[in-house]
Amino acid sequence: MKVVDGIQMKMLDQTAMEEYKIPGIILMEQAGMAVTEEIMKEIQRQENKRVMIICGLGNNGGDGFVAARHLFQRGIPVKVRIIGDIARLNGDAKSNYDILKKLKTDIKTMLDFQDIQKLSDELAHSGIVVDAICGTGLNRGADGLWKELIRVINQCGKYILSIDIPSGVSASTGNILDTAVRANKTVVLQLPKVGNINFPGADYSDEMIVKDIGIPKEAIERNNLNISLITETMIRNILPRRKNDTHKGNYGKAYIVAGSMGMTGAAMLTCEAVFRSGAGLLKVAIPQSLNSIMETRLIEAITVPLPELKKGVVGISDIEKIIKTMKESDVIAVGPGSGQTRELEEVLRNIFEEATIPIVLDADALNSLAHRLDMLKLLKSTAVLTPHIGEMARLINIPIEEIQRNKIQIAMEFAQKWKVILILKGARTVIASPEGKVFINTTGNPGMATAGSGDVLTGIVTGFLAQGIQPLEAALAAVYMHGAAGDRAAVRIGEYGLMAGDIVVELPHAIKEIVGK
Numbered sequence: 001m002k003v004v005d006g007i008q009m010k011m012l013d014q015t016a017m018e019e020y021k022i023p024g025i026i027l028m029e030q031a032g033m034a035v036t037e038e039i040m041k042e043i044q045r046q047e048n049k050r051v052m053i054i055c056g057l058g059n060n061g062g063d064g065f066v067a068a069r070h071l072f073q074r075g076i077p078v079k080v081r082i083i084g085d086i087a088r089l090n091g092d093a094k095s096n097y098d099i100l101k102k103l104k105t106d107i108k109t110m111l112d113f114q115d116i117q118k119l120s121d122e123l124a125h126s127g128i129v130v131d132a133i134c135g136t137g138l139n140r141g142a143d144g145l146w147k148e149l150i151r152v153i154n155q156c157g158k159y160i161l162s163i164d165i166p167s168g169v170s171a172s173t174g175n176i177l178d179t180a181v182r183a184n185k186t187v188v189l190q191l192p193k194v195g196n197i198n199f200p201g202a203d204y205s206d207e208m209i210v211k212d213i214g215i216p217k218e219a220i221e222r223n224n225l226n227i228s229l230i231t232e233t234m235i236r237n238i239l240p241r242r243k244n245d246t247h248k249g250n251y252g253k254a255y256i257v258a259g260s261m262g263m264t265g266a267a268m269l270t271c272e273a274v275f276r277s278g279a280g281l282l283k284v285a286i287p288q289s290l291n292s293i294m295e296t297r298l299i300e301a302i303t304v305p306l307p308e309l310k311k312g313v314v315g316i317s318d319i320e321k322i323i324k325t326m327k328e329s330d331v332i333a334v335g336p337g338s339g340q341t342r343e344l345e346e347v348l349r350n351i352f353e354e355a356t357i358p359i360v361l362d363a364d365a366l367n368s369l370a371h372r373l374d375m376l377k378l379l380k381s382t383a384v385l386t387p388h389i390g391e392m393a394r395l396i397n398i399p400i401e402e403i404q405r406n407k408i409q410i411a412m413e414f415a416q417k418w419k420v421i422l423i424l425k426g427a428r429t430v431i432a433s434p435e436g437k438v439f440i441n442t443t444g445n446p447g448m449a450t451a452g453s454g455d456v457l458t459g460i461v462t463g464f465l466a467q468g469i470q471p472l473e474a475a476l477a478a479v480y481m482h483g484a485a486g487d488r489a490a491v492r493i494g495e496y497g498l499m500a501g502d503i504v505v506e507l508p509h510a511i512k513e514i515v516g517k
């Protein structure tokens, strides 16, 4: 499903109106009717059937006027309160305001704090409050009156339904501009906005329903909307059912360069996840000194102990052995628990220069690349980088807060610039491709914010790549399945005690649910 930012939505609106000659007032009518439908559903559940619609001066407010008219026609007791001077109303919103005035509905403006206080008293007698204050046109922080209005709405204790997006949430990023309405439900018009999906905005509505308002499907398809949600259907198409006449060789040979003194846990989790995501064979390059530990724990994997004894980390003289084994593999992953050393940088350089197979770079491999991003220019094959926000901040030397504020744009630009697939991990992981496509994942839960969770994801990406799944699709499927497995684990044991190992345990079950066997 496509996701849009505020600008793309406006573009779509324009296309519908200018190219397909659909008058804006028709779109607004459809929007208002879609909202009315959802209000009517809630009215069935409410004792108090009175509806209070709070409108801004833009088209979001216009949607509210249309909904008020339809409710009024159905004999529903409805009041409309407008924040701001109605002299500023124009276009379709003004037309719908004028109609409402003719219908002698209860419609008043709110211009000062007294009016807001009056609204607060009236809300005590309402059943449903409709937030039609602002939608994709939010363009600045809330001033005092807006702040007070939103506070009054949020503390009224009534059922709150927002139109398109809770007012105060930026449609393009999901950031909160000072304050925002906390809705029970949001009726999203035509396509989800980034602000409906991304945190913190996604937290400002308990549920959302996307309603068609008549923008032609072909207009949506034709527009190069580059942001999409990862859907189960997408993953079902990526992870085919297995054919019967196959053997382990068909499921690929993964190769992991990982582990250093005290970090064997990370390597273990990655290796288990490689097998649990279906890879046929796995070799693990580890410092000789860790071999005995790993061999006992990882019976299915073949360990390739590297002679280098120095400090128990992968070293330069291991390179020959690493490259040789890499050439017999279908995918190579570097990073989980490798330890951040200069040697690792040399290892990476050689891998980049020699690899013709996909490369997964995680954790310490990413840290080695920080301030040396130019090394990515040596790549001859596709690399999948899996930083969390902190690793990304180090990688591109930008503060974490700035990345959080604009992660889609930053991920997209990085992937395009360095021609890599970027998995920017976090609540709502973002995947960006060298072609400028961006995907947002909505599986997963806060219980997965635990040590080793990223190592498991690295293993899943590596496991899917080993099986010959195209790199971008392997990244999408891995992120989706990682979250789905984490969600199964959270259902079984809750979020507090969830450990990375639980994600690995649930992974095959989550895949079986999608693939069917």
Ligand SMILES: NC(=O)C1=CN([C@@H]2O[C@H](COP(=O)(O)OP(=O)(O)OC[C@H]3O[C@@H](n4cnc5c(N)ncnc54)[C@H](OP(=O)(O)O)[C@@H]3O)[C@@H](O)[C@H]2O)[C@H](O)CC1
Binding pocket: 009, 012, 013, 024, 027, 028, 031, 056, 057, 058, 059, 060, 061, 062, 063, 133, 134, 135, 136, 137, 138, 139, 140, 141, 142, 143, 146, 163, 164, 165, 177, 189, 190, 213, 215
């Ligand atoms: N295809 C569709 O999805 C359609 C959506 N529709 C609805 O239209 C809105 C977008 O309408 P727009 O007029 O662009 O803007 P909004 O109504 O969202 O809000 C803009 C008004 O809000 C004022 N504003 C913005 N930020 C603030 C603030 N912090 N404090 C006070 N006022 C603010 C802004 O004021 P200006 O001073 O900037 O003019 C505007 O008055 C979309 O979300 C849908 O709900 C169409 O109905 C149909 C097609």
Ligand SMILES: [K+]
Binding pocket: 060, 131, 132, 133, 134, 135, 162, 163, 164, 165, 166, 167
């Ligand atoms: K709104």
